[in-house]
Amino acid sequence: MNSDDLILISVDDHIVEPPDVFVDRLPKKYEAEAPHLVRTDDGYDVWKFRQYTLPNSALNAIAGRPKEEYGLDPQGLDEIRPGCYDVHERVKDMSAGGLLTQMCFPTFPGFAGRLFATDDPDFSLALVQAYNDWHIEAWCGAYPGRFIPMALPVIWDPEACAKEIRRNAERGCHSFTFSENPAAMGYPSFHSDHWDPVWKAMTDTGTIMNVHIGSSGRLAVTAADAPPDVMITLQPVNIVQAAADLLWSRPIKEFPGIKIALSEGGTGWIPYFLERLDRTFEMHSTWTLQDFGGQLPSEVFREHFLTCFITDSVGLGLRNEIGIDNICWECDYPHSDSLWPNAAEKLTADFIKHNVSDDEINKITYQNAMRWYNFDPFSHIPKEQATVGALRRSVAGHDISVQSRSTHFVGAQEKLDGFKRRAEAALSMTTSTR
Numbered sequence: 001m002n003s004d005d006l007i008l009i010s011v012d013d014h015i016v017e018p019p020d021v022f023v024d025r026l027p028k029k030y031e032a033e034a035p036h037l038v039r040t041d042d043g044y045d046v047w048k049f050r051q052y053t054l055p056n057s058a059l060n061a062i063a064g065r066p067k068e069e070y071g072l073d074p075q076g077l078d079e080i081r082p083g084c085y086d087v088h089e090r091v092k093d094m095s096a097g098g099l100l101t102q103m104c105f106p107t108f109p110g111f112a113g114r115l116f117a118t119d120d121p122d123f124s125l126a127l128v129q130a131y132n133d134w135h136i137e138a139w140c141g142a143y144p145g146r147f148i149p150m151a152l153p154v155i156w157d158p159e160a161c162a163k164e165i166r167r168n169a170e171r172g173c174h175s176f177t178f179s180e181n182p183a184a185m186g187y188p189s190f191h192s193d194h195w196d197p198v199w200k201a202m203t204d205t206g207t208i209m210n211v212h213i214g215s216s217g218r219l220a221v222t223a224a225d226a227p228p229d230v231m232i233t234l235q236p237v238n239i240v241q242a243a244a245d246l247l248w249s250r251p252i253k254e255f256p257g258i259k260i261a262l263s264e265g266g267t268g269w270i271p272y273f274l275e276r277l278d279r280t281f282e283m284h285s286t287w288t289l290q291d292f293g294g295q296l297p298s299e300v301f302r303e304h305f306l307t308c309f310i311t312d313s314v315g316l317g318l319r320n321e322i323g324i325d326n327i328c329w330e331c332d333y334p335h336s337d338s339l340w341p342n343a344a345e346k347l348t349a350d351f352i353k354h355n356v357s358d359d360e361i362n363k364i365t366y367q368n369a370m371r372w373y374n375f376d377p378f379s380h381i382p383k384e385q386a387t388v389g390a391l392r393r394s395v396a397g398h399d400i401s402v403q404s405r406s407t408h409f410v411g412a413q414e415k416l417d418g419f420k421r422r423a424e425a426a427l428s429m430t431t432s433t434r
Helices: 028-033 087-096 121-140 158-169 196-205 228-233 237-247 250-254 270-288 297-304 313-317 343-353 358-372 388-394 412-432
Strands: 008-014 036-039 045-049 052-055 099-105 175-178 208-212 260-263 305-309 327-329
Touching: 008 260, 008 305, 008 327, 008 343, 008 358, 028 121, 087 099, 087 388, 099 208, 099 358, 121 158, 158 175, 158 196, 196 208, 196 250, 208 237, 228 412, 237 250, 237 260, 237 270, 237 297, 237 305, 270 297, 297 305, 305 313, 313 343, 327 358
Parallel strands: 008 099, 175 208, 208 260, 260 305, 305 327
Antiparallel strands: 036 045, 045 052
16 A cells, blocks of 8 residues: 555644643632643743643654754743644644544643642542543544544542543543553552442443553653663553553453553564463463453453554564554654654555555554544545545645754753653652652
8 A cells, every 4th residue: 555545543642731721621719720831931831730840841742853852851832843732733743744633642741640639639620621621622622533532530539530431421532541550659450449430431431541651650760870761662661561460450351341552552562462461371370260251361352452553563564463453553743752744654664564455554544543442533534535645735835844943952961961860869769669
């Protein structure tokens, strides 16, 4: 298949939230306390919320910028592409990259909305609902068919979380974020019955849970003096752990309709993981009392889990060992792993390399996403207008050139020193809580 003929639905992208997220969306009594974007004296834009100051790091918004500007240093909105935070510019960037649809994860609230868990549960719920209303109505609603809506969870209260899942499903949102490991955040684990209201709401409404790497607030930092390359390389490790935790959990057996996406986890590791699951079951289920009703764990995995990749040539080569119906593609715009605006060409090269058939390509690039997320973009956009070639022609002349945007020069050594300080702080916190 020619790259111009692809139809691309991405199931993992990101929003850098604009300043108006909470404007006119909270009860009057909470407006003064709402998170708000402020410009620092140094010229950075940061979110302020109670005792928290949350900068946007450069790696969160590198689309269209040179690699010299990558790093963890903070930045202002004037230093990033408007498509990172402006939905109208985002859609132009999507079309210029040939993307029909994106599903966008949050940034400053955290992937699991942990920022909004305050000491006032009513205020916390109001924040989550206001964010979800903005995301579904203002961001996704601005361009029907171009975004798969995805909600934040009420992660501190499973009953309230279930109600929020149902509230959003009633307006067509069948996707929500969650922690890859709630136990790491101080909540009960996936193995407890604490989350049963959430599992039931998911199965009742056909809603899929998305566990994104880093959503527990932890990444693999092996040592304070380890270079950042170690952490970046090991990012999918959290998802491997989450997949095992969930596959062996009680809810998988008791709620057969559960669907879980392993967001930004990659796919190349899946065949060995499935082999290891079955071997573990064969050797140990007698004493661990695991029972999947006559199925192998690998078979159960394929019923419940969606795997997702940005670029994973190895995974494409092993697609049939993974399960062709269990693979979706991600763009990851505007993060540093993204191949925007040339993802279609990279995908096509890998499809050709591994002799992926047109039917398999269609499943990976859009059909699986439509089925798993109960989403039909073609009810809004004719299919002939949804291809990479058609979308790119629709915004001919839109500037996608790489441009230096930073107004704050930070040298490479200074960036590395900053990473080391963060690693030391992270490891110190982990050690102090043991």
